Amino acid sequence: AAIAAGATALALAGCALVPGSVSSVDEAEFTNELAIPPLAPSKVVDGTRVFSLTAQEGVTEFRPGVKTRTWGFNGTHLGPTLRAERGERVAVEVANDLDEPTSVHWHGMHLPPEMDGGPHQEVDPGGTWRPTWEIDQPAATLWYHPHPHGATEKHVYRGLAGMFLLDDDASRAADLPDTYGVDDIPVIVQDKVIDDDGQLELEDDTGEPGTLGDVVMTNGTIGAYQEVTTERVRLRLLNGSTARTFQLGFADREMDLVATDGGLLDAPVRLEHVRLAPGERAEVIVRMEPGETTRLHSFEADLGGVVVPFAMGGNDAFDVLELRAADQLAPAPEPAWEKSVHAEQDALHEDDATVTRTFELDDRKINGRSMDVGRIDEVAEVGSTEIWEVRSTVPMPHSFHVHDVQFRILSIDGDPPPPELAGPKDTVYLEPSTTYRLLMRFDDYADPDVPYMYHCHMLMHEDDGMMGQFVVVEPGQEAGTPPSHGRGA
Ligand code: C2O
Ligand code: CU
Numbered sequence: 387a388a389i390a391a392g393a394t395a396l397a398l399a400g401c402a403l404v405p406g407s408v409s410s411v412d413e414a415e416f417t418n419e420l421a422i423p424p425l426a427p428s429k430v431v432d433g434t435r436v437f438s439l440t441a442q443e444g445v446t447e448f449r450p451g452v453k454t455r456t457w458g459f460n461g462t463h464l465g466p467t468l469r470a471e472r473g474e475r476v477a478v479e480v481a482n483d484l485d486e487p488t489s490v491h492w493h494g495m496h497l498p499p500e501m502d503g504g505p506h507q508e509v510d511p512g513g514t515w516r517p518t519w520e521i522d523q524p525a526a527t528l529w530y531h532p533h534p535h536g537a538t539e540k541h542v543y544r545g546l547a548g549m550f551l552l553d554d555d556a557s558r559a560a561d562l563p564d565t566y567g568v569d570d571i572p573v574i575v576q577d578k579v580i581d582d583d584g585q586l587e588l589e590d591d592t593g594e595p596g597t598l599g600d601v602v603m604t605n606g607t608i609g610a611y612q613e614v615t616t617e618r619v620r621l622r623l624l625n626g627s628t629a630r631t632f633q634l635g636f637a638d639r640e641m642d643l644v645a646t647d648g649g650l651l652d653a654p655v656r657l658e659h660v661r662l663a664p665g666e667r668a669e670v671i672v673r674m675e676p677g678e679t680t681r682l683h684s685f686e687a688d689l690g691g692v693v694v695p696f697a698m699g700g701n702d703a704f705d706v707l708e709l710r711a712a713d714q715l716a717p718a719p720e721p722a723w724e725k726s727v728h729a730e731q732d733a734l735h736e737d738d739a740t741v742t743r744t745f746e747l748d749d750r751k752i753n754g755r756s757m758d759v760g761r762i763d764e765v766a767e768v769g770s771t772e773i774w775e776v777r778s779t780v781p782m783p784h785s786f787h788v789h790d791v792q793f794r795i796l797s798i799d800g801d802p803p804p805p806e807l808a809g810p811k812d813t814v815y816l817e818p819s820t821t822y823r824l825l826m827r828f829d830d831y832a833d834p835d836v837p838y839m840y841h842c843h844m845l846m847h848e849d850d851g852m853m854g855q856f857v858v859v860e861p862g863q864e865a866g867t868p869p870s871h872g873r874g875a
Contacts, residue, residue, distance in 0.1 A: 410704070411599070411601070413704070414602070414704075415609050416681070416708035417609060418608060420605055420610035421605045421607045422566075422571070422572065423464055423467045423549065423574075425469055425566060426460070426466035433475060435477070436477045437477070439478055439479070439481070441482050441488050441490075441509075442457065443455065444457070444462025445462060446462045446545070449608065452580070454584050454585055455585060456545040457484065457544035457546050458545045459546060462545070463606045464548055464574065467550070468530070468550040469553070470521050472552060472554035476518065476519065476521060477516060477518035478516070480509055480515045481513070482513050482515075488546070489507050490509075490531070493529045493531060493787075494526060497519040498831040499837060499857070499858070500833070500836045502789055503517065503533055504789065506759070506836060506868060524554055524556065524557075524648065524649040525557030525649055525650065526551075526810070527572075527624065528550040528667075529548065529549050529550055531626075532546045533839070539846050539848070543845075549624065551622075557649075559723065560644075562671070562719075563616060563618055563718055569614075569616040569619050569620060570619075571622065573604050573682070574604065574606075575604055575634070576602070576603055576604075577598060577599030577601065577602050577630045578599040579597060579601070592846065595630075595782065595844045596628050596629030597628060597629055598629055602706055604707045609708075612707060614710060614715070615715060616717075617674060617717055618671050618672065618674070618718035618720075620672075621672060622669050624666075625667075627664050629846060631662065631687055633660070633661045634659055635657070636658075636659075636682060636683060638680055640657060642656055643656075644670065646666075646669075646807070646811055647667050647792065647809075647812045648809070651809040654722070655805040655806055657806060659683075659685050662815075663785035664845065665785055665813040666811075666813045666843075674711040676711055677711055679710050681709070682706045682707040682708075682709070684702070684705075684706055686703050689783060689817070690818060734771065736825055738771040739771045739772055739773045739825060742772070745777070746777055747778045747780075747784050747816065747852065748779050749780050751852065752840075752853070759868060762856070763854035763856060764840075765856065765857055765864070765865045766828045768828055768830060768831070768859065769827075769829065772825075774824045775821055776814075776822045777821045778817070778818045779819065780818065781818045783818055784842040784844060784847065784852070785816070785843040786822070786841075786843070787812060787813040787842070788824070789839045789840065791826040791827070792810040793826035794826075795811060795814060795825075797821075797822075798817075798821070811824075832860045833858065834866035835857070835868060835869065836857070836869065837856060838858070839854070840855075840856060
């Protein structure tokens with residue numbers, strides 16, 4: 387009934403959108419211990435920290451005895467957590483053991499365009515790609531995932547994704563729980579459809595906004611619980627879904643939001659829940675009492691006036707992860723720090739902006755155009771500060787992501803952003819018919835020939851062409867010609 391009502395409402399809104407094909411999320415029993423992605427081993431060679439990732443096929447038992455074909459990095463599903471220090475040079479050996487091209491994009495990372503891992507850096511089956519760059523940005527919870535032209539949804543959905551954590555002096559000085567897997571917990575939230583044969587299903591002709599799963603998993607665990615042994619626990623939340631937007635929080639307590647996509651906030655923000663569209667991250671601190679149990683929950687999301695919340699993955703409430711506190715909890719500090727540690731973010735000044743660009747998103751295009759790997763859509767000069775005005779012009783939301791930079795949201799329909807959207811961001815949920823003004827600066831890595839991407843992170847939209855390309859050039863330089871990778875739509 388909810389589906390039918392939703393379809394009618396959207397039709398009335400003058401938009402021929404069909405709601406997602408899958409019903410609401412099943413109630414899980416929270417009896418499975420949360421899988422913690424291992425920290426990726428690395429070796430330091432000539433001052434460079436070197437990681438290895440191999441994209442491969444495998445079989446995963448999400449449910450006991452049910453063998454599901456999945457893809458993973460260095461394993462059957464998801465990938466290890468990469469971790470590096472600001473100022474370090476890193477390299478990753480990315481090997482492709484799949485039968486088709488893939489790529490690995492470092493989502494949120496500031497790095498040269500040829501290291502970005504987008505559709506221009508695909509890796510052929512049997513091939514290896516070796517990007518290397520210097521970590522030059524504040525501590526943050528970033529992630530990595532494939533970005534092959536037209537096939538990103540499938541690759542992420544089958545399991546190719548992992549976290550990439552960055553540390554720096556400021557993050558260490560902040561009083562935050564920081565023991566990985568103990569009081570500092572990666573939480574990759576994803577929804578899936580597991581069909582009668584136990585296989586992951588991704589339909590071609592799904593409705594908006596793409597496949598919505600009836601199974602929710604955290605780090606690949608259905609119905610997961612995590613033992614808590616400290617008074618405070620830090621959850622690094624990543625919406626790694628292909629389509630669904632979550633509104634995550636606890637019914638019985640508030641939490642402190644301490645970081646958004648690109649790093650720490652100026653100060654912790656106490657809130658009940660945080661909305662995360664595909665690609666967005668949030669770090670929250672949760673307080674626990676000895677012996678108690680609580681559950682991270684996805685509330686019916688406030689999707690900003692979208693008239694078919696179910697279809698957008700919002701009108702669906704379910705538990706995500708159970709936290710079980712031990713009878714004795716080790717003391718932990720209250721999150722607190724000085725605003726002065728965030729010099730980079732503060733250094734973005736609206737007065738410095740010399741260029742304003744407009745991006746209008748309809749249901750599949752940006753500014754009326756579909757992605758073309760051979761076309762440069764925007765040219766930014768190195769050193770320049772820009773304002774990007776982004777708007778969904780149709781009655782549906784999008785999740786707008788810009789490669790290379792962390793931006794600051796100046797305003798949302800003229801109003802200042804709420805505190806949870808005031809920190810460093812690389813991805814933002816676009817409520818329909820709402821204008822988001824984003825402030826960003828292109829500090830370095832000029833290259834007229836190799837573009838970065840901007841796109842919707844609802845991955846069916848991205849694959850359907852809701853993506854554009856920009857290059858960063860030296861002042862006065864013209865855009866070159868993107869290298870043809872010989873594949874594509
Ligand atoms: Cu997370 Cu262009 O992607
Ligand atoms: Cu979209």
